[in-house]
Amino acid sequence: MGYKVLRKVITLLLAILITISTCFSRVTNEQLIDISSKLNYIYGTTIIVQVYPTQLGAMATGQRIVYIDPTMVENESYEAIFGVLAHEWAHEVLNHVPQIFLHQWMSGQNISTNIFSQQKELEADYYAGRALKMYNLPLEPFIDLLKRYNVYADYTHPYFRTHPSTEERIRAILNGYNSI
Numbered sequence: 001m002g003y004k005v006l007r008k009v010i011t012l013l014l015a016i017l018i019t020i021s022t023c024f025s026r027v028t029n030e031q032l033i034d035i036s037s038k039l040n041y042i043y044g045t046t047i048i049v050q051v052y053p054t055q056l057g058a059m060a061t062g063q064r065i066v067y068i069d070p071t072m073v074e075n076e077s078y079e080a081i082f083g084v085l086a087h088e089w090a091h092e093v094l095n096h097v098p099q100i101f102l103h104q105w106m107s108g109q110n111i112s113t114n115i116f117s118q119q120k121e122l123e124a125d126y127y128a129g130r131a132l133k134m135y136n137l138p139l140e141p142f143i144d145l146l147k148r149y150n151v152y153a154d155y156t157h158p159y160f161r162t163h164p165s166t167e168e169r170i171r172a173i174l175n176g177y178n179s180i
Contacts, residue, residue: 043131044106086131090131096124
């Protein structure tokens, strides 16, 4: 009798583990394609997204390719990923990557490069807010993700960081969202 109970408990635990592991994979490849299609439509572009390991979570390349880390895709919601990719799409569309490299080359890696980079991040956040609003998606998942990923910037002196504070970024996202 003890064997049957143990077998049922193990079967139940396996079922729970399978359910939990499935829950963590929130964004499917089809959903990534859907997000890409929507962003290409509103931005009038043909940018592609590649799931590829990056310590940054996601990044624009300046070459019409956006990378997103697989752990982000596996652990975040559709709305959060939409916001992240809308932000990266804005970097691509607004030509931020070449502008930052040019500014860095002309001025050297210094305080002005970081401030210039922060301005570009706020611009991309503004457009991400607009994109979320255009598809009537909620802001909270993207803002929650931003709070978790941007925490290091809040404890670094503004002159030494490439990204603005979380508060500034949220304000830019809200401004974009409310501009429509």
